[in-house]
Amino acid sequence: MRLTGPSALSRRWFLIACPVGCFAQKAAPQTAGSQTTVSQATVGRILPSAVLRYLDPLTEFLVARLTDPSVTSRLPAYYARAISRRSGFLLYTSDLTGRWEAFQMDLRNGQSKQLTDAQNLEPASLTLLADDRGFCYLDGGKLVTVNLATLRTREVYRVPEGYQPVPGCSISDDGLYAVLIEKTVEEIGADKGPQSRLRLVRMTNGSTGDLALCGGEPGGEASDALHDPLVRPRHQSVLYRCGGGVWIVNFDGQQKRELHLADGETGPAMWSPDGRSILYLNYPADHQKLHNLRGFNPDSNVDNMIANTSQFVAFGYNADASVFVGASGGKGSPHVLLLVRSVKREFTLAEHRASDPAMVSPIFTPNSQRILFASDRDGKPAIYMMSVEKLVERTTDGEETGAASP
Numbered sequence: 451m452r453l454t455g456p457s458a459l460s461r462r463w464f465l466i467a468c469p470v471g472c473f474a475q476k477a478a479p480q481t482a483g484s485q486t487t488v489s490q491a492t493v494g495r496i497l498p499s500a501v502l503r504y505l506d507p508l509t510e511f512l513v514a515r516l517t518d519p520s521v522t523s524r525l526p527a528y529y530a531r532a533i534s535r536r537s538g539f540l541l542y543t544s545d546l547t548g549r550w551e552a553f554q555m556d557l558r559n560g561q562s563k564q565l566t567d568a569q570n571l572e573p574a575s576l577t578l579l580a581d582d583r584g585f586c587y588l589d590g591g592k593l594v595t596v597n598l599a600t601l602r603t604r605e606v607y608r609v610p611e612g613y614q615p616v617p618g619c620s621i622s623d624d625g626l627y628a629v630l631i632e633k634t635v636e637e638i639g640a641d642k643g644p645q646s647r648l649r650l651v652r653m654t655n656g657s658t659g660d661l662a663l664c665g666g667e668p669g670g671e672a673s674d675a676l677h678d679p680l681v682r683p684r685h686q687s688v689l690y691r692c693g694g695g696v697w698i699v700n701f702d703g704q705q706k707r708e709l710h711l712a713d714g715e716t717g718p719a720m721w722s723p724d725g726r727s728i729l730y731l732n733y734p735a736d737h738q739k740l741h742n743l744r745g746f747n748p749d750s751n752v753d754n755m756i757a758n759t760s761q762f763v764a765f766g767y768n769a770d771a772s773v774f775v776g777a778s779g780g781k782g783s784p785h786v787l788l789l790v791r792s793v794k795r796e797f798t799l800a801e802h803r804a805s806d807p808a809m810v811s812p813i814f815t816p817n818s819q820r821i822l823f824a825s826d827r828d829g830k831p832a833i834y835m836m837s838v839e840k841l842v843e844r845t846t847d848g849e850e851t852g853a854a855s856p
Contacts, residue, residue, distance in 0.1 A: 493567050494601055497546075497553075499560030506800040508785070513800055513836050516555060516822075519829035521546045523553075525822065527618055528764065528811045529680045529720050530577035533557075533822070537815040540822070541585055542833060543573040552576055552587060554598065557820075557835075565596060566603075574617035580625050588615050593628060593651060607656040616646060620681045620688070626653055627701065629661075629679040629688050646675040648690055650701055661699045662706055664692040683725030691719075696730070698748055711746055712753055718764055722771050729771065731762055743774065743789070757794040760787055766813040766821070769845035775821045777802055777810035786812055786823055788841060799836055803827040818845040 500518040505511070517523035523544040526532045532541050540555040550571040553562045568589045575588035579595070586595045591609035596602070609615050609632055616631035633646035648662040664676045680689045686701040692708075696719055699706040709728070717731030727745045734742070740758040743765065747753075759765075763779035774789040784807065788797045802810045804825040812823040819839040824831055 493564055495564045497562045497564070501560040508801045509798055511800055511836060513834055515828065515832055515834050516540075516560065517542070517544065517832045518546075519826070519832040522830045523824075523833050524573045524831060525811055525813065525824050525833060526576040527574045527678075528718055528766070528813070529620065529678065530574075531580075531621075532576075532578065532813060533815050534578065534582045535816050536582075537817045537820065540833075541576060541578055543571065543576055552585065552596075565598070565601060568594075572615065572617050575615070575619040575630070577619060577621055579621060580623050586619065586621060586628065588617075588619060588630070591615060593619070593630065593656075595653070606653055607651045607658065613647075616675065616677060618677060618679055620679045621653075622681045622686075623683055627651065627681070628653055629681055629690075631676045631679055631690075633675055644675060648676050648679060648688065648699070650688075659703065661688060661701070661703050662690065662692070662697065678719075680719075680721060682721055683723065685725050689719065689721060689728060696728070709746060709748060710751065710753075712742075712744055717741070717762075720767075723767070723769060729756070729765075729767065731759075731765060741779075743776075756791060757789060759789060760785065760796055762787075762789075763807045764809075764811045765789075766811075768814045768818040768842060769816055773814075773818070773842050775799075775812040775814060775823075777804075777807050777812055777823065779807040786810065786821070786836075788838065797841065799838070800834075801827075802834075816845070818842050 502515045504513055506513050521544055523542055525542055539557055542553055542555065543550050544553055550573055551568060552565040554565055555562045570590040572588040578585045584595055584597050586593060592605050593607040595604050595606055612635060613632040614635055616633050618631060620629045628651040630649055631646055632649060633644050646664050647660050650659045650661055676690055676692050678691045682689060687698055689698050695708045696711060696716055697708050712732045714735045715733040717733055719728055719730035722729055727747045729745055732742050732744050741761050742758045743756040745754050745756055759776055760778045760783060761780040762776035765774050765776040767774050772791050776787050776789060778785045778787060784801055784803045786799045786802050788799060802823060802825045804810050804827060809831060810823045810825060812821055814821055820835055821838055822833060822835045824833055
């Protein structure tokens with residue numbers, strides 16, 4: 451994978467090289483309080499593009515703000531699938547209607563379609579299914595799937611009485627299983643502290659099984675609860691967090707163990723595209739040291755340094771994990787950056803200027819030609835996109851996103 455450095459590619463040249471169609475539409479700037487409420491009954495309604503393009507003040511690269519910052523819009527969880535394999539559309543959530551709903555944005559023209567009429571949609575649970583024909587989410591205590599062609603919903607599973615769902619959901623590559631987390635409600639768990647459990651749900655009939663438990667001790671804290679479940683690609687096992695630890699367990703509940711990662715605090719952790727290793731951020735105990743990106747092989751228990759970073763607090767990777775995109779947490783450098791694995795070299799793309807750098811959660815499109823990230827720099831959290839096609843080689847997955855891209 452190639453990344454062309456500043457010496458061979460000027461920022462001005464990058465702007466000139468952008469397709470003319472990229473500048474075709476520019477939405478009028480939105481002001482605070484200009485939110486338009488959409489009726490919740492309008493599932494399938496097409497909303498006009500709110501794309502606004504600007505030159506980043508630091509790099510002079512072109513950035514497209516995809517959503518209106520007078521309302522809150524969110525990308526799915528950092529480990530969930532948000533973009534179709536052909537890079538043609540984005541799945542996201544917004545409170546445009548007055549409550550959380552799922553929307554599908556056509557990345558060719560910036561138009562969005564309302565997909566749900568949910569009662570209590572959990573934004574972090576939203577994820578595309580492997581075939582791009584549908585998606586799933588948690589609506590209160592229900593796991594629901596939606597067919598993108600017909601927008602018909604199907605309730606797969608309902609959380610039993612005495613429990614409530616924890617944000618987050620992961621689907622296996624074959625679409626046969628979902629993994630989610632439930633915790634005891636306060637009335638039941640108050641006498642001994644909250645308890646959470648990792649559940650495997652069969653998508654065909656909603657049958658379940660418990661894979662792991664966490665918490666429940668007297669005086670226990672909510673921070674001890676399970677979170678961030680992530681099915682391993684091409685394997686029947688799950689990565690999850692419990693307190694400050696990172697764990698793995700098989701679908702049959704066997705071989706559950708805590709992984710011995712590098713000393714210090716573990717930040718976001720994800721499976722590599724091939725499922726062979728866990729890619730994660732390490733925050734050394736010595737705060738003078740740089741946050742570093744690492745890889746851990748759970749089969750051999752080998753942990754390797756990939757590269758030091760400009761204090762990344764969130765990251766994503768392209769289709770073959772040869773290039774990373776990260777969000778710096780440094781107060782003096784609130785930047786979105788590319789990091790090339792082979793040469794351990796960074797390249798600044800833009801300022802994110804988010805109040806909480808963790809929200810930036812940058813990701814690549816499957817074809818590695820665009821990056822998306824979130825920020826509240828212009829008001830409420832919104833979604834942004836940049837082209838990196840002049841910097842990063844195209845991967846085999848996906849196709850061009852079209853005129854809505856910067």
